[in-house]
Amino acid sequence: MSDEDITLTAGDAEVTVRPGNGGRVSGLRVGGVELLRQGDRFGCFPMVPWCGRTRDGRFRNGATVHRLPLNAPPHAIHGTARDAAWRTVRKSADEAVLTYDLVEPWPYSGRVTQQFTLGEDALTLTMAVETYESSFPAQIGWHPWFNRSLGGADDQDVRLDFTAAWQEERGDDHLPTGNRVDPRPGPWDDCFGMPGGVDVTLTWPGRLELKVTSREEWVVIYDEQSEAVCVEPQTGPPDGLNTRPRLVTPLEPLEATTTWTWRRL
Template identity: 60%
Template sequence: MRLRAGDAEVTVVPAEGCRLSSLRVGDVELLAQGSGSGAFVMAPWCGRTADGVFRNGATTHRLPLNAGRHAIHGTVREQAWQLADLAEDGRSAAFVVDLADPWPYPGRVTQIVELAEDGSGLTLRLGVETAGDSFPAQAGWHPWFVRRLRPDGPEVALDFDPAGQLVRADGIATTEVGAPQPGPWDDCFTMPDGVDVTLRWGQELELSVTAREEWVVVYDEQAHAVCVEPQSGPPNGLNTHPRLVTRIEPLETATTWSWRRPAPPAG
């Protein structure tokens, strides 16, 4: 499904986890292409859950291991979603999916995808609801932004000012917050005033990723793409920072990606 506004076009694939398979601005593609690329939804958890184990009160649950000895990136990215609503102007749509095995609690995840009216940005919204008991959950996005907009174009540069970086042990983020370290990264950063990361492809394009959440994972260890992942909690957060979804309080989170073409240098 394609949504359009101004010179921007986003392609959503409900059958593949409601993944954004393409985001084009003018004649350039911002998302890496191919299976598993684009931008996918992480829910009902983000990143790695250590040893695939989490607790809800006194109850221990075990999730299938799909990242070595850990469980990674939730379940809904592997499910087929359904279209719930499509705006008449063709620039926004809503999609839903029911939580299912191996997640042990009934519920629903909703994603709203909306291009700005003038095509200058994209807002994504996620909601996680329970259909029964309360449970801890997380939600976020895992976009793969291209390193270069064109084969001979400049490599993307990241600009952000995190307050801290979660210390990792055996590849898992701990609760210890240290000073931000130089990359390359596969790390979670804290931004207490809200996620605010800018990607710059020289003078070709500038893209800002913002969210009200304080957690963002940056992954730049691949040659073809970099990932800037705003999320409602840190990796392993089902255990370290549990956020309960209840009948009266769903989990809701959003991110906005806005872009502009920088002014040419003076002179």
């Protein structure tokens, strides 16, 4: 199938998926109101085969050290799939499935599959990485850019609410130092630990409440820009290829899911 844009609908919810632009969700509209920041770099893109920054663009798999392009010098950031064209393998009115085959500069072969399932009050995103050859460490995550405000005469900025067990202490290089600290007030470009699963609520007062949940225990919160805030569930912390690798093997793929559930206020 082609890499043309896909529109999913359920009730008054509408989602646009762009296979040709990194397999990202480029729009989520509820009752005609756009929740995601618009633009080719924004929406919600998949982070795979790693999330956030990889220190100095280097990671180790056993005795082998690999080097990745430094697309956020001095680090490599957010994987390779957001810059690639994905292939649509199935779509219906409320569901789509895309695939992407890992290629250079990632040093291992594998396939990534994304599934998008839209309901009247929820969007579920599922991603898996599998291989039939060499095993390798990997990460899965999502990087949504939620609009800070939704527009309108009585509009107010979004409020973020969550309870984390810890915050990864961030060094001057924007990477975790390895120390865990009590959660600190924002603004944030920080990773938090939620052992019971990611659970973050975004509230646009008087308009909409949206919950981001996942069984994974890691979430990065980024709210340092005036236009949008990011709530990023992922399978490990930044630099996780080096510090908390999750191994993809021919017998065991890496899989993760996040669900966004909303209600009007």
